[in-house]
Amino acid sequence: MNEAFSTQGVVSMSEERTVSQPAERRPAPSRIAALTVEQGLREMEAGKLSSEQWTQACLERIASRNPVVKAWVYVNADKALERARLVDREGRRQRLDGVPLGLKDIIDTADMPTELGDPEIFPGRRPAEDAAVTRLMRELGVVLLGKNTVSRHSIMLPGPARNPHDPSRTPGASSAGSAAAVADFQTPISLGTQTGGSIVRPSTFCGAVGFKPTIDTLPYAGLRRYSRPLDTLGAIARSVADLSILFGEALGDPRFDSELAVRRDFTVGVWRPLGWDDAEPCVREAFDDAVARLQQAGVRVKVLDMPKIFTQIADDHDIIMAYDLARSFKEIRRDHHDKCDPALLEYLDKGDRDTAQDYARTLDLADACRRAFLDVARDVDVLATPATLGEAPDVSDTGSNIFIRIWTLLHNPSLTLPIARGPRGLPVGLQLVGFQKEDARFLYWARCVESILGTRVHDV
Secondary structure, three states: OOOOOOOOOOOOOOOOOOOOOOOOOOOOOOOOOOHHHHHHHHHHOOOOOOHHHHHHHHHHHHHHHHHHOOOOEEEEEEHHHHHHHHHHOOOOOOOOOOEEEEEEEEEEEEOOOOOOOOOOOOOOOOOOOOOHHHHHHHHHHHEEEEEOOOOOHHHHOOOOOOOOOOOOOOOOOOOOOHHHHHOOOOOOOOEEEOOOOOHHHHHHHOOOEEEOOOOOOOOOEEEOOOOOOOOEEEEEEEOOOHHHHHHHHHHOOOOOOOOOOOOOEEEEEEEEOOHHHOOOOHHHHHHHHHHHHHHHHEEEEEEEEOEEEEHHHHHHHHHHHHHHHHHHHHHHHHHHHHHHHHHHHHHHHHHHHOOOHHHHHHHHHEEEEEHHHHHHOOOOOOOEEEOOOOOOOEEOOOOOOOEEEEEEEHHOOOEEEEEOOOOOEEEEEEEOOOOOOHHHHHHHHHHHHHHHHOOOOOHH
């Protein structure tokens, strides 16, 4: 079933129309700082760029912009340059050798502090060893620039990071520093995590490409654990190809091929979930415009009707998260009660009230939703759905994850693409969703969508 969509009023990435009340234009990055992973690798392979030059450009951008954007809690400049010079001196032996990368500050690093979003509770905390994914990144040869800031208590509360397009606006929650750093050209890529909407939402608000893979795709050992059924380690970059490169190398899986020719003979499922009517006009218009452009390019579009249980599961995600957080924060609440935000304490109290029976029922409902999704989406290659309710709100509000959290609970890979600007000149995103454990194929279809919509981070 195909359906036509209105395209009135949206400012697409490929247009140069003026929006009302635009955000103040941020300083442009240097040519090198603006390189994507794919572009930087191409230049290094051609002998036109050294790892030291790339790393230095990122560090200069950080020094210039971090006082405003506050995307880094710790910058390991000397070690980063030392690593980059070693790569240049000894020669690149692996694909990711010499690529700058940031780490969310809940990922343990033996040579850098990891304060877990709680500097008052864990000041200067220095892990005895690297997290598994930190070791993996070192083995792949990347240059670790430092640690990206996270929201207070590393959950949905506001933190120090600011939206790079407008510092009075939120960058989202939790992986906010990772998204802000990537979108502001301070690093080409950063690792983040998602328990609710903590990769997709900040990436959408900041105008980056955020990818939450199938749960347990990357090793989680050595990261702060919040909820075993929800915690997912992913990445934020400025193109889908960059994500394919990172995951292909990290998993040693050639199916993550960033150079496969893009296609247009595929099917996109379209779902307007509960909350669609509450979304700002710019979100609805940008979404409809994106779907219309896909149709015009020859992509098949199928509008999906999800079963009624999908209207309940988005809210029931909160049962799992609150229940698990109440237990993961047990010692912190007991030993550091006076340092806990009142909003956190209120949420933990809710988790105490949820029962083990509520928890088990929600997990059973999630299993039913997974089966239902496979049936409803059996004829589509990738699902398109909104990412957020609107542009980034005021910095005191990290925004809603109503369109995102369902896919965290169901373990489907999901990704956000910057597709438009809203009336305040801030990014508006499109969320794509794939099938469990088909992450390589999902990123391929996402790259096909990206190639048609012309999404480029620097356009926003």
